[in-house]
Amino acid sequence: MYITRLCADGFKNLKKIDISPHESLNIFCGKNAQGKTNLIEAVWLCTGVRSFRSTKDSRMIDIDRDNMEIELSFKNSFREQTVRYSMSKKDIKEKNIFLNGVKVKTPSRLFGQLNCVVFTPEDLEISKGSPENRRQFLDLCVSQIKNNYAGVCAKYERIIEHRNALLKSIYSGKSSKDELEAWDIQLSQLGSYISLLRYSYTKKLNTFASKLYSEISQGREKLEIGYYSTVFPKLEGKKDYAGEMAQEYLKVLKKNTDEDIRSGFTMKGVHRDDMTARINGLICRDYASQGQHRSVALVMKLAQAYILSQETDDSPVILLDDVLSELDENRQKFVISKIDGMQVFITCCDKNIPFEKNQHGRLFNIEGGKIKTQRRKEKKD
Numbered sequence: 001m002y003i004t005r006l007c008a009d010g011f012k013n014l015k016k017i018d019i020s021p022h023e024s025l026n027i028f029c030g031k032n033a034q035g036k037t038n039l040i041e042a043v044w045l046c047t048g049v050r051s052f053r054s055t056k057d058s059r060m061i062d063i064d065r066d067n068m069e070i071e072l073s074f075k076n077s078f079r080e081q082t083v084r085y086s087m088s089k090k091d092i093k094e095k096n097i098f099l100n101g102v103k104v105k106t107p108s109r110l111f112g113q114l115n116c117v118v119f120t121p122e123d124l125e126i127s128k129g130s131p132e133n134r135r136q137f138l139d140l141c142v143s144q145i146k147n148n149y150a151g152v153c154a155k156y157e158r159i160i161e162h163r164n165a166l167l168k169s170i171y172s173g174k175s176s177k178d179e180l181e182a183w184d185i186q187l188s189q190l191g192s193y194i195s196l197l198r199y200s201y202t203k204k205l206n207t208f209a210s211k212l213y214s215e216i217s218q219g220r221e222k223l224e225i226g227y228y229s230t231v232f233p234k235l236e237g238k239k240d241y242a243g244e245m246a247q248e249y250l251k252v253l254k255k256n257t258d259e260d261i262r263s264g265f266t267m268k269g270v271h272r273d274d275m276t277a278r279i280n281g282l283i284c285r286d287y288a289s290q291g292q293h294r295s296v297a298l299v300m301k302l303a304q305a306y307i308l309s310q311e312t313d314d315s316p317v318i319l320l321d322d323v324l325s326e327l328d329e330n331r332q333k334f335v336i337s338k339i340d341g342m343q344v345f346i347t348c349c350d351k352n353i354p355f356e357k358n359q360h361g362r363l364f365n366i367e368g369g370k371i372k373t374q375r376r377k378e379k380k381d
Ligand SMILES: Nc1ncnc2c1ncn2[C@@H]1O[C@H](COP(=O)(O)OP(=O)(O)O)[C@@H](O)[C@H]1O
Pocket: 011, 012, 013, 030, 031, 032, 033, 034, 035, 036, 037, 038, 039, 059, 060, 061, 062, 063, 064
């Protein structure tokens, strides 16, 4: 799949942008704070998936303007589609989103149409960072291929908040322990569903990532990715999330209730789970070098792109925001070779990126939120 046209106006600092990207390579060069990441974010918004930068809605509109509008057209082997996304400061909650001219109620209704994989310098922390980083990565990946998943996660988070408030209230004698039951039943079902989907995604991730890692390390190192559940000692073979799994989940919550009341916090559950990466058997979090962490993060992101291709029968658009300059030459070349054939948007500060001089693509210059096309090199038929 590839983006054929992108217009944006009033989205953060972007001003009257109207570009026709190349089918494969698009490079956006510009100094710091000119709008490179904003441009990537504008594309991302049209996927319907939560902002990778956690930008608040009100901050998406230019501070000096009242409205913002993005229009993006993309094509797959079947058809061309258009997303129009606009927001106004007057009514920030009301987003005007249209898919092919038809209004959709929420951004999540755009899921599964435009598929992108965004790669930012922060993503290089997936392996090294906190379990929360990895859970976020995993949840975003799953939500791209499973429509209702983001909604289930949001519901789970709301219930955890209620439960934690109740735990504190029980501790101070204002509420009784019996009140937990209703929350626990809901948590058990939602948590079991999340566990199952995350586990199954992790298995797919492992298949692709371990193969890629073997390549990047020239066969010297073996990467294994697994899912660490705080609730289920074993997830393999489990299916019945509403029945058997939920019962097991509930038992774990009940067993921990007294400790939870003392701490005012729910200690077990998918909000405490982790994804584990091991190189040659050693847990990366504890043993990996900086370089190994980077390679693990790279292969995970590439695996995300491959899984999307597999699940949707179409390659996603790859958005590389300022990451190439963070990588050494070997890793740069590796990434580029692995996304060959997909449409790529690359943002960078200089033009010294490792692409062949004669490679087909377009080079854009971005300054003060405005974009100029610098060079085109089109494919000859
Ligand atoms: N709501 C907004 N209105 C106007 N400008 C904004 C808004 N949000 C961010 N910016 C500006 O956008 C610029 C950052 O753009 P960004 O895309 O992150 O830069 P970079 O090119 O370094 O990736 C900053 O100058 C920032 O002040």
